Amino acid sequence: MSKQKDKISTAVIRRLPRYLRTLEDLENAGTERISSGELSDLIGYTASQIRQDLNHFGGFGQQGYGYNVGDLKSEIERILGMGRTYNMIIVGAGRLGQAINSFIASYKSDFRVTALFDISEAVIGKVYSGVTVRDVAGIEQYLKENKTDIGVLTVTKDQAQIACNHLLAGGVEGIWNFAPVDLENTGNTPVENVHLSDNLHSLVYYINHPQQN
């Protein structure tokens, strides 16, 4: 497993979670091995693309055998940084914050939301999926006392940069941003954006330009 290149393209990295998801489904279905052709049918990438992607991480495919589902899944998990626990907090305990909290609670146990934060008295103290909503005024103190890996932003547009600054000051390792803004001054801290409005506008574009879909 030593062939890993120094620099893996963003496009390949973006495809890895999808491989992982498919391999998990296969494993759950009891499938032990799979060819690049069969993976291609499931994932939609070409078999050649799949072989090329997976070659970046070493040659686990064997001629005439294909890939061992469990081994390939473990290797992709390792590359993606699984196998440790990620503590998360969510800033913004409105419907979207609750939805992300609920998603994480039902997702892999490697991810754990330890606290929700909000500015509104109406919601502070409430408990969602076992997680208590705290006053955002105490967020930096909380981060000092509780090692937190990922901060999730589900606040409104005008609160996003302020909340982001708290997360950075508190030393989170990564930010998952659902607010419709491009965060500033994040330095080397990775930010993953889910811009719902951008996504919706792209869909509408393709609805209006069916030939380009």
Add this chain to the structure above:
Amino acid sequence: MSKQKDKISTAVIRRLPRYLRTLEDLENAGTERISSGELSDLIGYTASQIRQDLNHFGGFGQQGYGYNVGDLKSEIERILGMGRTYNMIIVGAGRLGQAINSFIASYKSDFRVTALFDISEAVIGKVYSGVTVRDVAGIEQYLKENKTDIGVLTVTKDQAQIACNHLLAGGVEGIWNFAPVDLENTGNTPVENVHLSDNLHSLVYYINHPQQN
């Protein structure tokens, strides 16, 4: 505005909603014109990239003047297919469905959720942001009687393909899928996926490979 090419790359189309979002912010702030350099500072793409992107749609930039914010915004809105109403239904009235419903209610009036659907008796009949939850058993009949442009899937993994089939049978023009599956048999109907788990795994990759961020 006649220079539009036959085929615009996916990458350019993906950037357009971000231009739109930035131009809306500028317009709200009272800014009337902007250079590609200033847009570059705001958006993070290079000025040359911006000029190239916007050239796809005709030459609205003027040497020494830059872009008229309102005109450019209108043109991008036109390209993206705004200026008409999009009726939407949401299948899955759990926390995520409620969050998307609430997002749409507070977003542009061009988008309108007309109904939520769910399989669970516990939630059928409830009203969220003014929208009633209906029994999913009646979804195809509803779609027959109410022209619906976009179907949103916020159901569980095992319900997603079934719900997708209902949406397709009911003639929706596009599907916004939040379920962690790759939908099948969607033909020419555009599907926009928001795979939260994939997104989270990408973030974790970058947390573990900071040099690649």
